[in-house]
Amino acid sequence: MNRVTALAQFNKLNRKFTTVLGMVDDISLLNNDLYLYREIEIDLDQENVRGDYDNYTIYDVNATPLMTEDALNTLARNRITDKYPLENQLSILGAAIESIADNAGVAVEALKEMNDFITETRRANGIRKTYFAANSQVDYKTTEEIEAEIAEKYEGAIQEYGDDIRDI
Numbered sequence: 001m002n003r004v005t006a007l008a009q010f011n012k013l014n015r016k017f018t019t020v021l022g023m024v025d026d027i028s029l030l031n032n033d034l035y036l037y038r039e040i041e042i043d044l045d046q047e048n049v050r051g052d053y054d055n056y057t058i059y060d061v062n063a064t065p066l067m068t069e070d071a072l073n074t075l076a077r078n079r080i081t082d083k084y085p086l087e088n089q090l091s092i093l094g095a096a097i098e099s100i101a102d103n104a105g106v107a108v109e110a111l112k113e114m115n116d117f118i119t120e121t122r123r124a125n126g127i128r129k130t131y132f133a134a135n136s137q138v139d140y141k142t143t144e145e146i147e148a149e150i151a152e153k154y155e156g157a158i159q160e161y162g163d164d165i166r167d168i
Helices: 069-083 087-102 109-134 143-153 158-166
Strands: 004-011 017-022 035-042 045-053 056-061
Touching: 017 035, 017 045, 035 045, 035 056, 087 109
Parallel strands: none
Antiparallel strands: 004 017, 004 035, 045 056
16 A cells, blocks of 8 residues: 545535545645545555545445446446447337338338338448448458457457456
C-alpha cells in the first residue's frame, strides 16, 4: 500500500461520503458550507471510502468488485444484439407477423412495405460490399477480417477472454 494523507469529503446535509480530495494547507478555504472533511490515510489507487461522517470505512476497491444492474443489463443487451442485430430482429419479426397476417387474411400493407424496404436495403448493402471489396482504390475490410486482426493483436491478453468473462 502507498498511503498518503488526504481529505474525505462528506455531504454536510446528510453526512454521506462524497469523494476523496488531496490534502490542502488550509481546510478553511474549502467549501465548508456544504461539506464536512476528515483527514484520512488512504492509498488513492487501491482504496476508497464508504459510509458517513460518523461511521466510515476505508476499503480495498479490488477486494470486492462493484457490479451494477446497469452493467449486467448492458452485457445482456450487447450479447443479444451481437447474436441478433437490430436489422435481423426486424426481419424475423416482420416476416413472422406478415405470415400470421396472411394466414388470418388480414391486410397489413405498412408491414409489407417495411419488410420489402428492409429486404431491398440489405440487398443493396450486399452489392455495396461486393463493390468496395473489388475496388482497388478503397481499403475494404470485412467484420471478420477486423475481428481476426484484433484477435491477433491481443492474443493472450485479457481482451481475448471477453466472451468467456461475460458468461461468468
